[in-house]
Amino acid sequence: MALHNKLLSALEDAYLWRPSTRDACITALAYLVWRVWTFNISPRLHPERPLIYPYWVPWVGNIASFLQNSNRTITQARLFFKNTRQPFTLVLGGQNVYIITSAQDTIAALKNVSQLSFDSYLKDMSARFGMSPTIINAAWRAHENTSSHPGGAIASQQLLPGPHMSHLQDSLLGRIHQILTWKNIPKFVVRENRGSEKVVSLLHLVRHTFTESTTQALFGEALQQVEPDIVAALGQFDYESWKFTYQVPPFLSLSMLPAKAIAQDGLRRYFELPESERAGACWMVQALETEIRALGGGSRDISASMMMLYWVATTNAWKATFWMVCQILYDPKLRRRVEEEIAPHMSKDLSHSGLQDQLNTLPLLNAIYCETLRTTASSISVRDVLEDCFISNVKLQKGSRLIIPFRQMLLDENVFGPDAEVFNPERFLHNPALVKNPSFRPFGGGATFCPGRFVAQQGAVTIVALLLSRLRIALSNPDQKFPIPNETKPCLGILDLKDDMDVLVTMNEGIGRVRSSKME
Numbered sequence: 001m002a003l004h005n006k007l008l009s010a011l012e013d014a015y016l017w018r019p020s021t022r023d024a025c026i027t028a029l030a031y032l033v034w035r036v037w038t039f040n041i042s043p044r045l046h047p048e049r050p051l052i053y054p055y056w057v058p059w060v061g062n063i064a065s066f067l068q069n070s071n072r073t074i075t076q077a078r079l080f081f082k083n084t085r086q087p088f089t090l091v092l093g094g095q096n097v098y099i100i101t102s103a104q105d106t107i108a109a110l111k112n113v114s115q116l117s118f119d120s121y122l123k124d125m126s127a128r129f130g131m132s133p134t135i136i137n138a139a140w141r142a143h144e145n146t147s148s149h150p151g152g153a154i155a156s157q158q159l160l161p162g163p164h165m166s167h168l169q170d171s172l173l174g175r176i177h178q179i180l181t182w183k184n185i186p187k188f189v190v191r192e193n194r195g196s197e198k199v200v201s202l203l204h205l206v207r208h209t210f211t212e213s214t215t216q217a218l219f220g221e222a223l224q225q226v227e228p229d230i231v232a233a234l235g236q237f238d239y240e241s242w243k244f245t246y247q248v249p250p251f252l253s254l255s256m257l258p259a260k261a262i263a264q265d266g267l268r269r270y271f272e273l274p275e276s277e278r279a280g281a282c283w284m285v286q287a288l289e290t291e292i293r294a295l296g297g298g299s300r301d302i303s304a305s306m307m308m309l310y311w312v313a314t315t316n317a318w319k320a321t322f323w324m325v326c327q328i329l330y331d332p333k334l335r336r337r338v339e340e341e342i343a344p345h346m347s348k349d350l351s352h353s354g355l356q357d358q359l360n361t362l363p364l365l366n367a368i369y370c371e372t373l374r375t376t377a378s379s380i381s382v383r384d385v386l387e388d389c390f391i392s393n394v395k396l397q398k399g400s401r402l403i404i405p406f407r408q409m410l411l412d413e414n415v416f417g418p419d420a421e422v423f424n425p426e427r428f429l430h431n432p433a434l435v436k437n438p439s440f441r442p443f444g445g446g447a448t449f450c451p452g453r454f455v456a457q458q459g460a461v462t463i464v465a466l467l468l469s470r471l472r473i474a475l476s477n478p479d480q481k482f483p484i485p486n487e488t489k490p491c492l493g494i495l496d497l498k499d500d501m502d503v504l505v506t507m508n509e510g511i512g513r514v515r516s517s518k519m520e
Ligand code: HEM
Pocket: 151, 152, 155, 159, 309, 312, 313, 314, 316, 317, 320, 377, 379, 380, 381, 382, 442, 443, 444, 445, 447, 448, 449, 450, 451, 452, 453, 455, 456, 492, 493, 494
């Protein structure tokens, strides 16, 4: 009895005289109840809901690790759930985000356009790029009864095979052929000039070649006359664009925001020029301008919409090309095989498109392209859940967000074999049908399936063929380390490389002159 009384009085003391201990006990109890409820009881009460990947801090959820390396976090969660590839939930700053990692669920999600929508994401991006709310709403009203979102149908008409694409292709490839000659290699990519030999930054050369050619093919000469720095500004914006996507505060985005402003203001001034001074613009640029002006929009709205298009058209293709060139340069045997494959076509006096048609038929070159996409694409699609619906027998709740991280499928060992993590073009060479496998989606799918995939492939294989065959580039130092993809930088398409991992290559004047003037 005496002991009991003592205990009671000790507890009373703790309760009355040590508020901090008491509060800590209550907090710990509340935390325990929250954890047991969230991760043990609630999943049993609602077996139809996607399981939640456990986290320690309520509301914050998995956001810290997701921002550090989203692919790693998703892989960890997938393995935590025994790699069943059932949809699961990540909690990111108070929001439930469903993650889909199987090809079947991806097909179902991309098909379900009525309940899983891309619209609010695109509307939000349009507003953040500076389009006025009135024009955004008017644009969506105008597309209410169509199967496409604003800009989508125009981009598809321009970029999918057809007369508009052929025109764009001619001008894109023509400009690539012009830039990739000894005399036209831009000075700012040259790191050392040894007379008849130059040491060049591969990263800057490939990025400049693709972005500059795309700029010319989209807008003609006029855009760069209005804003000579637009290609560089777009490159800088792209480099840090994750800060824009993730809404990093302005004081931490000090070089991204001015770069974006230069590019977008250049576009605005371009659209203020009289039409007669913008004669080289492609059909898509003209059609988008006409559509937005018809809705009552001005050059600011057009430049916001065009900035998004210009950015998606330039952000990924040069990176894929860069990785493809690296894979070939760092593997002398592979290089020899590629050279043998392309040589007969490079020596013919073909037009740019004629050469392109020939390059399209080369199995090894295209297998290397596909394998490069497979190993470097970190593309995602985002959808908002408009109504409760089911995917794979699990219920997605209205108001949540859904992410499809295609990299999870691109590296699936069950589809691509036990060496799925490794670059091995032979898998596409021996099994060309892999390109059609639903797990191979570097370009996404459904309503937002990348319409630029043909242009991207054409540019990439042309650049690779010209660098190897016309400019005979080689590693300036064979001991240079293979660049490492930057998996920690948030990315919506092809992985960037880690800083300071550029590759230096040499090219020679004599060899550069070999090609006929028809190709330049
Ligand atoms: C290797 C290069 C490329 C990759 C990996 C790539 C990847 C993607 C992906 C994954 C999407 C869908 C995003 C989503 O679902 O939200 C997309 C959309 C798009 N891409 Fe590409 N892309 C590439 C090159 C290009 C090029 C060169 C162009 C234009 C010349 C282009 C134009 C577009 C457009 C306009 C869309 C938006 C489609 C829509 O929402 O209707 N892309 N791209």
